Amino acid sequence: MNDDLSWIKNDEQCLWIQQYLARKGFHAIDYEENAGPKEQVKFQVSKAKGELNQYKLIQKTKAAWNKSQSRKKRESEGFVTQSMEITKSSQKKLKALAARKQCSQNVAITKLIEEAGSLTASLSEQLKTAKKELDEERQKRKLLTSNISDRKDSKPHIDQLEEMIISMSRTMIEQNLKLQTAEAFNTPLNKAQKQEVQQKLELKIQTLKEKGILQLNVTYK
Incomplete structure (x- = not known):
């Protein structure tokens, strides 16, 4: 004893x-x-x-x-x-899992819990990122929607500006044709006529420049 x-x-x-x-x-x-x-x-x-x-x-x-x-x-x-009850089929799977991982059943359960926790944290982070991207996309769409309204309001002004550009272009072409016609028929413009044409062209070019539509440097001799 x-x-x-x-x-x-x-x-x-x-x-x-x-x-x-x-x-x-x-x-x-x-x-x-x-x-x-x-x-x-x-x-x-x-x-x-x-x-x-x-x-x-x-x-x-x-x-x-x-x-x-x-x-x-x-x-x-x-x-x-920790004491717990599991089904026989779950116990069988747990034993097989522990055998594959070459560890005890307790360690196998601990690893499963830790892996599940890591996966949950990863999914939570991904969901957070996706939500942020979705919010940013919604904000962009909201801005685009508001811009569409602004564009509708500005359409008359854009149409008017286009008509003015076309009109100025037509005037410049006409003036250029007049110069070409005068030279073709050997009837050159006098000094006063050339100055008048040049002043009109310079005025229209200056208007286009001020509106930011045209950026040219034109010189007439």
């Missing part, structure tokens, strides 16, 4: 074992109060009938202690114990 309990090292461990054995139905109610903690553990274990049963109880208690310490260490590292 002494060798079987050699793994018990301190009073804190004894207290945990005493409570564990009591939960299993092995109490120390009739034990001496002045006895040491380890002696009380021995007394509780002796409640099991036969040495074989006592040995099995000690081994079971030792395994429970080691498990509790392992759980305590994992909790200090940020892990928690």
Whole structure:
């Protein structure tokens, strides 16, 4: 019995074992109060009938202690114990997944949760970007719609401007034809006529320049 309990090292461990054995139905109610903690553990274990049963109880208690310490260490590292129920088919798939990833089922579940979290964050970011682009596109369409109204209002002015440009172009062509005709019939314009024609052309060219329609440098000799 002494060798079987050699793994018990301190009073804190004894207290945990005493409570564990009591939960299993092995109490120390009739034990001496002045006895040491380890002696009380021995007394509780002796409640099991036969040495074989006592040995099995000690081994079971030792395994429970080691498990509790392992759980305590994992909790200090940020892990928690989670108990849950899943279907047999889900358990089968989980085992297969853990085998493929060459890890425990616990690690496989953790990886699945982390991957799902990353995917959710990625999708959320993509949705945010798509919403921003959609809002920008709607704003552009709104501006275009307002511009359409402005263009309708400005159409008469544009038509009037086009008519003026055509009229000025026609005048310039007519004046150019007059010059060509005069030269063709060997009847050159006198100085006063040339000045009059040049002034009219310069005036119309200047008008086009002021309206930003024409950018030319014309010189008549």
